[in-house]
Amino acid sequence: MIATSLLTPTPPARTTDPAVSAFFKGASAPAKRTLGKLAAIDLDGTLLGPDHRPSPENIAAVARLQQRGITVVIASGRHFDAIAPIATQLDSVDWYVCSQGAEVTHANRQTVLERQYMTRDDVELALAMGDQLGLISLVQVTEGTVTDAPSNPMLAYHDRINGKSAYQIPRAQILDRQVYKVLWIGEPDRIAGLRHLSEITSLPMQALHTERGIFELMPHTVTKANGLSRLATHLGLGASDVVAFGDGENDIAMFKWAGASYAMFHGHPNALAAAKLISPSGHPASALARAIDSYLAQ
Known part of the structure; x- marks a missing residue:
């Protein structure tokens, strides 16, 4: 006769999921962080790659945000006219924070929540100083640049x-x-040194080095953070409902204001220091996609 113990397999060792074990011990399992409701995305260096175009990876990642019920807004230093052709390559982007936050508008530009302008005296001063420094001046007005x-x-x-x-x-x-x-437009080395000039630091306006050969002047109240705050209020949201993606010094204010923020790994050192998180490294053209996937996986 064959022994019964040889016919009955030994039960496998039982394992318990840590979350289940914690529940039966009266402890709560770690909660997954709630995703935001509004995603603010910078253009140059973020949505746009080195070729100044949105990569297929970034476009697909923005769609994944929207599929999770997150509203996407473009937050850029560009004028409305330069944002619209890019935003229309994405699906259902209805709001733009333009000109560093000077204009907050619906994509149809019929509903405008905010417009902030420089004083005529400040415009004259900025243009005259640009001439004095031997730089080319461009001006963003309501109608364009x-x-x-x-x-x-x-x-x-x-x-x-x-x-x-x-x-x-x-x-x-x-x-x-x-x-x-x-x-102001000029040679990159010349533009890089402007912020250290006493005549620049004493100007009664905000001064930002935004691109290698571009320096910008605007009212102190004009920031992407203030523009996003205005939009969030309109949508019934708060800072904790917002995640911001960017790469430059002009993104620092919105990084600090938003509940969550990601700087692109290739961004300005000051932007990386200000953001709460940094995108995984890799090709710069798809850095935003990796940041979005990291955010959605939290």
């Missing part, structure tokens, strides 16, 4: 980055417009 400078390689550099050419009009007409901000 304008300049009184003749065509030259520096203007072409701006147009290539911006994806939209500036209109040439006389300075007297520029001063009659409502101005969001003034941009």
Whole structure:
């Protein structure tokens, strides 16, 4: 006769999921962090890669945010006219924070929540100082970007980055417009040193080095954070409902304001220091996609 113990298999050792074990011990399992309801995405260096275009990976990742019920807003230093052609490559992006936050608008531009302008005196001062420094000045007005400078390689550099050419009009007409901000264009090394000049630090306006050859002047109250705050209030949301993605010093304010923030790994050191998290490394063109996937996986 064969022994019964040989016919009955030995039961496998039982394992218990740590979360289940914690439940029966009266402890709570670690909770998964709730995702935000609004995602603010910068353009240059974030959604857009080194070729100034959104990569297929980034476009697909933005769609994954939307599939999770998260509203996407573009937050950029670009003018509305330079944002719209890019935003329309994405699905259902209805809100733009434009010109560093000077304008907060619906994509149809019929519903405008915010417009902040420089004073005429500050515009005159910025243009005169640009002339004194030997820099080319461009001006963002409600209708677009304008300049009184003749065509030259520096203007072409701006147009290539911006994806939209500036209109040439006389300075007297520029001063009659409502101005969001003034941009100075010059050689990168020259632009990089501007922030240390006493005449710049003493200006009664905000000064930002935004691209290698671009320096911007605008009111102190104009930031992406303030623009996003205005939009969030309109949508019935708070800072804790917002996640921000960016790469530059002009993103620092929104990084600090938003409940969650990701700097692209290749971004400005000050932006990396200000953001709560940094995108995984890899190709810069898909850094946003990796940051979004990291956020959705939390």
